[in-house]
Amino acid sequence: MLRRQDRQREILRKLKPGEGHAIGRLAQELGVSEETVRRELRVLEARGEVVWTHGVVQLAATSGEGPHDRRMQENLAEKTRIAAAAAPFVRDGDTLFIDAGTTACYVARALAGVRRELKVITNSLVVAQILGGRDGNSLFLAGGELDYDYKAFSDHVAQAYVAQFTPHLAILTVGGVHPDHGLMDRHAREAAISRIIYDRADRVLLAADRSKFGRLGLIRTASPEEVDILVTDQPLDDAYVQPFRRATVVIAP
Helix, strand or coil: CCCHHHHHHHHHCCCCCCCCHHHHHHHHCCCCHHHHHHHHHHHHCCCCCCCEEEEEEEEECCCCCHHHHHHHHHHHHHHHHHHHHHHHHHCCCCCCEEEECCHHHHHHHCCCCCCCEEEEECCCCHHHHHHHHCCCCCECCCCEECCCCCEECCHHHHHHCCCCCCCCCCEEECCECCCCCEEECCCHHHHHHHHHHHCCEEEEEEEHHHEEECCCCCCCEECCCHCCCEECCCCCCCCHHHHCCCCCCEEEC
């Protein structure tokens, strides 16, 4: 049996930057009980080496990680659940737009190795790395000036590029959802990309965890009535039922 320090090192070795690992899976891989894993995680968490939320653990952000990496670790369990619930709406061979939001990156991960021959249009460097060059997928990546905070292209060059496409399904995220002001974003260029895609996609799937509801952004991107599928992690409050009346609302289990 591994000593405690060796077991802690083995846990850290199994964790990959930006990826969550279920406690039950760690216990199985290490051949120990879940309670033993939790005991080691408490030590690692106290040392600031891991983040542990709702049965999912991942490496803590390091000082060298940028804003996108830190956002990937926020609400990790909720984003993972939403991604798993969104993936079934994608079929083999679909033409998709996937935006640069962190929840959209988790959806891309959920599709990798599961769906084939996708035509993926994106302005996200992360989505391109996840889905490009595998499973028979075709990748169409917007260019222009790279925004390092978002790991995405969203300037006028990128906007003109994505405006050429008419995807079957767009997987979009949002900075905030407000019952009076609609869907909003804090980043002007990302908001412009979203507005283009709302106009051109056959269907829009909005992936938004509960932290986005009631939050205001800088710029309005769309009306809730323009959303065809809403995938979230909690039942909607009464204030949002009417605005999303046209959408198929999916609560991630």
